[in-house]
Amino acid sequence: MSSSTNTPTHHTSTIGSIGTPSRRNTELALLVFAVLIPVFAYANVGLAIDEKVPAGLLSYGLGLGLIAGVAHLGVRKFAPYADPLLLPLATLLNGLGLVMIWRLDQSKLLQSLPNFAQAAPRQLMYTALGIGLFVAVLIFLKDHRVLQRYTYISMFGALILLLLPLVPGLGANIYGAKIWISIPGLGTLQPGEFAKIILAVFFAGYLMVKRDALALASRRFMGLYLPRGRDLGPILVVWFVSILILVFETDLGTSLLFFGMFVIMLYVATERTSWIVFGLLMSAVGAVGVASFEPHIQTRVQAWLNPLHEYKLSQAGTHDGILHSEQAMQALWAFGSGGTLGTGWGQGHSELIRFAANSDFILASFGEELGLAGIMAILVIYGLIVERGIRTALAARDPFGKLLAVGLSGGFALQVFVVAGGVMGLIPLTGMTMPFVAYGGSSVIANWALMGILIRISDTARRPAPAPAPSPDAEMTQVVRP
Amino acid sequence: MNKPLRRIAIFCGLLVLALLIRDNYIQYVQADSLRTDTLNRRVAIERYATPRGDIIVDGNPITGATKSAKSGINDFEYKRTYKDGAMWAPVTGYASQAFGATQLESIEDGILTGNDDRLFFRNTLDMITGKKKQGGNVVTTLNAAAQKAAYQGLLKQGKGAVAAIDPETGAILALASTPSYDPSTFAGNSSSVDSKAWTKLQKKNNPDDPTLNRALRETYPPGSTFKVVTAAAALQNGLYTSADQKTNSPLPYTLPNTKTELKNEGSIPCKDASMRIALRYSCNTVFGKIGADLGKDKMLSEAEKFGFNAEQFTPVRSNASVFPKSMDKPQTALSSIGQFETAATPLQMAMVASAVANDGTLMKPYMVDKLQAPSLDVISQTEPQKMSEPLSKDNAQILQSMMETVVKEGTGTKAQIPGVTVGGKTGTAQHGVANSENPYAWFISYAKLADGSSPVAVAVVVEDESANRDDISGGGLAAPIARSVMKAVIDSKK
Numbered sequence: 001m002s003s004s005t006n007t008p009t010h011h012t013s014t015i016g017s018i019g020t021p022s023r024r025n026t027e028l029a030l031l032v033f034a035v036l037i038p039v040f041a042y043a044n045v046g047l048a049i050d051e052k053v054p055a056g057l058l059s060y061g062l063g064l065g066l067i068a069g070v071a072h073l074g075v076r077k078f079a080p081y082a083d084p085l086l087l088p089l090a091t092l093l094n095g096l097g098l099v100m101i102w103r104l105d106q107s108k109l110l111q112s113l114p115n116f117a118q119a120a121p122r123q124l125m126y127t128a129l130g131i132g133l134f135v136a137v138l139i140f141l142k143d144h145r146v147l148q149r150y151t152y153i154s155m156f157g158a159l160i161l162l163l164l165p166l167v168p169g170l171g172a173n174i175y176g177a178k179i180w181i182s183i184p185g186l187g188t189l190q191p192g193e194f195a196k197i198i199l200a201v202f203f204a205g206y207l208m209v210k211r212d213a214l215a216l217a218s219r220r221f222m223g224l225y226l227p228r229g230r231d232l233g234p235i236l237v238v239w240f241v242s243i244l245i246l247v248f249e250t251d252l253g254t255s256l257l258f259f260g261m262f263v264i265m266l267y268v269a270t271e272r273t274s275w276i277v278f279g280l281l282m283s284a285v286g287a288v289g290v291a292s293f294e295p296h297i298q299t300r301v302q303a304w305l306n307p308l309h310e311y312k313l314s315q316a317g318t319h320d321g322i323l324h325s326e327q328a329m330q331a332l333w334a335f336g337s338g339g340t341l342g343t344g345w346g347q348g349h350s351e352l353i354r355f356a357a358n359s360d361f362i363l364a365s366f367g368e369e370l371g372l373a374g375i376m377a378i379l380v381i382y383g384l385i386v387e388r389g390i391r392t393a394l395a396a397r398d399p400f401g402k403l404l405a406v407g408l409s410g411g412f413a414l415q416v417f418v419v420a421g422g423v424m425g426l427i428p429l430t431g432m433t434m435p436f437v438a439y440g441g442s443s444v445i446a447n448w449a450l451m452g453i454l455i456r457i458s459d460t461a462r463r464p465a466p467a468p469a470p471s472p473d474a475e476m477t478q479v480v481r482p
Numbered sequence: 483m484n485k486p487l488r489r490i491a492i493f494c495g496l497l498v499l500a501l502l503i504r505d506n507y508i509q510y511v512q513a514d515s516l517r518t519d520t521l522n523r524r525v526a527i528e529r530y531a532t533p534r535g536d537i538i539v540d541g542n543p544i545t546g547a548t549k550s551a552k553s554g555i556n557d558f559e560y561k562r563t564y565k566d567g568a569m570w571a572p573v574t575g576y577a578s579q580a581f582g583a584t585q586l587e588s589i590e591d592g593i594l595t596g597n598d599d600r601l602f603f604r605n606t607l608d609m610i611t612g613k614k615k616q617g618g619n620v621v622t623t624l625n626a627a628a629q630k631a632a633y634q635g636l637l638k639q640g641k642g643a644v645a646a647i648d649p650e651t652g653a654i655l656a657l658a659s660t661p662s663y664d665p666s667t668f669a670g671n672s673s674s675v676d677s678k679a680w681t682k683l684q685k686k687n688n689p690d691d692p693t694l695n696r697a698l699r700e701t702y703p704p705g706s707t708f709k710v711v712t713a714a715a716a717l718q719n720g721l722y723t724s725a726d727q728k729t730n731s732p733l734p735y736t737l738p739n740t741k742t743e744l745k746n747e748g749s750i751p752c753k754d755a756s757m758r759i760a761l762r763y764s765c766n767t768v769f770g771k772i773g774a775d776l777g778k779d780k781m782l783s784e785a786e787k788f789g790f791n792a793e794q795f796t797p798v799r800s801n802a803s804v805f806p807k808s809m810d811k812p813q814t815a816l817s818s819i820g821q822f823e824t825a826a827t828p829l830q831m832a833m834v835a836s837a838v839a840n841d842g843t844l845m846k847p848y849m850v851d852k853l854q855a856p857s858l859d860v861i862s863q864t865e866p867q868k869m870s871e872p873l874s875k876d877n878a879q880i881l882q883s884m885m886e887t888v889v890k891e892g893t894g895t896k897a898q899i900p901g902v903t904v905g906g907k908t909g910t911a912q913h914g915v916a917n918s919e920n921p922y923a924w925f926i927s928y929a930k931l932a933d934g935s936s937p938v939a940v941a942v943v944v945e946d947e948s949a950n951r952d953d954i955s956g957g958g959l960a961a962p963i964a965r966s967v968m969k970a971v972i973d974s975k976k
Contacts, residue, residue: 108557267486267489267490268486268490269483271486308521332508333516333519333522333523336513336514336515336517337513337522337524338509338513339509339510340509340513352523367509372506372509375505379502380502386498387491387495394491402487403483406487406490410490413494417498417500420501421500421501424501424504425504426500426501426504
């Protein structure tokens with residue numbers, strides 16, 4: 001089974017090693033399924049819409065297979081002990097997303113909209129770029145701990161990325177949220193997706209250094225450990241920046257994701273429940289405060305509380321251009337019309353959601369055509385990715401790796417929850433995209449990079465021999481006060 | 483750090499669990515109400531995704547379906563078409579992609595689209611065998627020849643309506659209304675063609691209100707035709723026991739408790755006239771006095787036995803005809819000659835004639851004979867139902883002989899058909915303040931064949947353009963239409 005040729009060294013390390021088999025062949029077998037399922041789905045859509053197997057089936061199948069193969073070879077070569085589930089799960093989601101995007105490309109209604117362009121070919125290209133970045137991460141990031149060095153650079157990088165959309169002339173206001181920047185000749189970019197990863201690196205690096213200070217230097221008050229004022233500094237800064245994003249970019253999703261990720265990592269780093277209490281309090285204060293004067297957020301909340309009413313208003317033309325209020329109801333109808341088993345791929349009418357059917361609302365498109373069964377499967381796949389990510393954090397031997405892995409997977413989980421919850425009407429809509437399945441270059445590329453980092457950490461964690469340069473300093477420096 | 487990590491893992495699991503629960507709620511618990519929400523455009527898309535089943539008259543479909551013009555974003559596959567749409571509109575209603583459906587098209591939508599629960603088993607079988615879903619058919623009771631006679635007769639006169647019933651079953655044979663509209667003109671959803679046609683038909687743009695179904699939904703003062711009901715009440719309550727018994731009625735007749743004199747049209751022999759004579763000449767004085775003598779309660783109870791003050795569901799709803807429930811004596815007298823607040827739909831007056839023709843038994847009017855599955859199997863068959871018994875058999879035959887006199891030698895001679903016994907009653911109802919507007923010319927009648935069977939009863943109302951105040955205009959304008967409808971039914975029986 002194992003393709004490894006490592007000599008059995010049998011180091012008995014105090015940190016228990018997790019299973020020696022590399023599981024690369026397991027990954028390959030799973031990948032075959034992850035490619036075959038979307039290929040069958042693609043054929044299914046073609047049969048349903050045109051009553052013939054689509055002409056591009058072979059090239060599409062080969063394309064997806066090739067991309068998956070490259071990714072697999074990359075993992076086999078550069079991260080042989082990585083978690084075998086992460087890559088197939090992400091590939092499956094990406095492949096299903098491509099099929100749905102291609103299916104929506106066939107819709108006459110969407111084709112009649114202004115600015116229509118086939119989205120599936122571009123999404124396939126973005127996927128290829130994403131896999132390219134994924135392999136590049138595996139090649140160039142030999143050890144994730146290297147990233148510690150870039151803690152503060154990461155902070156600046158993330159702040160710049162997050163604030164770029166506010167730069168006049170660069171930022172683009174698309175449907176009410178200023179979360180895009182337009183680069184002439186290249187199109188638009190959603191910096192928030194990349195900032196998510198870079199921020200996780202910064203938080204991990206920062207918290208690894210400060211965790212003891214944050215955890216220990218506190219007073220006990222009413223059963224809670226109250227942090228010292230100066231230790232509250234970073235959390236206040238993060239809180240403030242997330243409020244800035246919420247106010248100036250009217251992007252509830254990114255600010256929630258960003259702050260939530262920080263609280264999760266803070267909690268893991270300090271093991272102090274009080275930080276969670278503070279985090280929740282501050283996010284509540286921030287959200288309510290901003291919602292009280294920001295009309296865009298208010299509309300979202302209205303559309304969440306009473307989607308039918310908002311739909312009728314938008315039909316009557318009393319709303320000034322905030323299309324999401326109509327889409328919330330359209331999404332619910334799509335879900336309801338799908339029912340338990342769905343209409344079947346290609347046989348629904350998700351195009352009624354209009355332009356966002358393949359991006360923000362792709363989950364509703366899935367809900368209609370694959371039904372409750374399909375959505376539950378997709379949610380479980382996301383759940384598995386997240387839990388494999390946290391498993392990686394548990395297995396990681398260094399605190400930085402643990403923090404980074406939990407930050408990335410926790411952020412991923414929050415994003416899935418915020419988007420899916422928004423589309424399903426569980427929470428107000430935020431306008432982020434489902435990782436891997438939704439149309440969008442930034443999202444696909446960034447999430448493949450995220451997978452690359454997780455796979456790198458899991459490779460290091462599961463590698464039977466201790467890492468090549470086990471630096472005890474990493475643990476030591478934490479106790480040494482700077 | 484592993485303890486908080488495990489908690490985070492549980493927290494993430496809870497997030498996914500919350501999503502799963504929410505998903506089950508909207509896609510399982512709420513699914514049906516969301517799926518069938520009328521604002522959900524999928525409902526309309528589904529309705530027009532397959533050719534609708536047909537509405538059938540005399541074995542021939544009067545509707546059809548055609549592929550919609552595929553203009554990019556039109557997501558409705560099939561469009562409804564109509565044959566002789568204007569003639570059949572009061573029966574079919576319309577099914578428009580843009581403006582919804584009415585009447586039979588709406589009431590039997592489930593059968594016509596094939597979505598009815600009663601078709602579920604067949605649909606499932608079809609799905610397994612790979613057949614495309616099809617709509618079922620609605621087989622009506624209408625008689626194409628009678629409908630044509632009614633519609634063309636009305637067209638000559640302008641505005642009006644006809645309702646014809648088979649007295650023995652209650653089956654509706656004709657239901658015409660003019661001016662009419664062709665539902666084909668707005669069956670699609672193009673804003674340049676269909677919307678324009680639709681807008682033009684709306685009452686505010688077209689004072690003639692062509693989309694009004696005058697046979698079922700318009701109530702007119704029935705005028706002298708209501709005297710048939712009054713005569714029935716007199717017979718049933720034993721006020722007079724035969725057609726030729728002299729009535730105790732003065733001329734002129736002063737309305738009780740007033741100084742107002744009730745007049746007749748022209749100088750006709752109404753003093754102490756028998757009911758036969760009074761009906762033949764249409765004496766207001768005689769029937770006004772009968773109504774006042776019987777009193778409000780007896781008149782009301784008889785009128786309601788004929789179907790007044792209740793909506794009829796054929797299954798298309800007809801408006802309730804009105805016989806006032808509270809009135810004083812002089813008002814009762816006026817109501818009894820079809821004036822004051824008395825108002826009737828053409829269907830209601832056809833029911834009156836049919837009850838008399840059917841020896842006193844009123845059958846429930848209906849226009850759907852059966853519903854068929856796409857395979858032509860019968861899903862449901864309407865059985866004729868007795869509605870009430872406004873007259874005893876003997877009294878019905880007395881009334882028949884009176885109505886037959888009207889046609890033989892009275893105001894209704896224009897309804898005579900050689901070799902057929904016809905009974906009828908004319909009417910001219912004044913309306914408008916101080917009779918300022920054109921009166922309505924009425925004629926109700928039935929035909930009896932030599933074997934004693936009665937195949938048709940009919941009511942015709944013409945919104946009289948020639949403004950003849952004379953009671954004769956009911957006989958002049960409406961009776962010929964009634965005659966041609968009756969003749970069409972009798973001819974088609976041969």
